[in-house]
Amino acid sequence: MLIARVVGEIVATQKHASHEGRKLLLVQVLNLDGSDRGDAVIAMDAVDAGVGDKVLLATEGFSAMTSVGRPNSPIDMAVIGFIDQIELVDGVN
Amino acid sequence: MYFGRVVGSVWCTVKHPHMTGKRMLVVQPLTPELANTGKQLICGDCTGAGAGELVYWVRGKEASFPFAPEEPPMDTTVVGIVDEVHVKRPAPNHRRAQRKK
Secondary structure: OEEEEEEEEEEEEEEOHHHOOOOEEEEEEEOOOOOEEEEEEEEEEOOOOOOOOEEEEEOOHHHHHHHOOOOOOOOOOEEEEEOOOOOOOOOOO | OEEEEEEEEEOOOOOOHHHOOOOEEEEEEEOOOOOEOOOOEEEEEOOOOOOOOEEEEEEOHHHHHHHOOOOOOOOEEEEEEEEEEEEOOOOHHHHHHHHHO
């Protein structure tokens, strides 16, 4: 799982039937310090997240498709939680 | 899923039998601001997307699920045609400029 921030939404009418009825979010993967890490990706929404939220991103097929309740569908990323706080312990790397 | 634009298509006459009848597209990955990023790649297609269209695609084993019960050896498949993109963040260049201040 990765830390990410929701930066937008996309709208698609012509899409795979299993994607109907769920929001598609543009999420930017983040480093621990909050800076951008690579390019933004598209994830299906399992928790009703919105733009600006810091979220937990599942980036593997099985966990993503089961979290949105669509088994055996072409989904490889899902937003599966909101991040309230990240705690790092000093001196432990 | 990843975001991109279809820039062409690929023709193969000799291919894996399960790939018969499957369209293959050349896709350029894009940032949410529609700037090119990374290298072009070949994706299968289950939507009927054509050149110039904004699309999103899946990567991995999930890429063969739209063609079930067939299991074509595809690792990327276009699964949707994007109509609208709503982005709400400062453009990356803008942010870089801010950081320098």
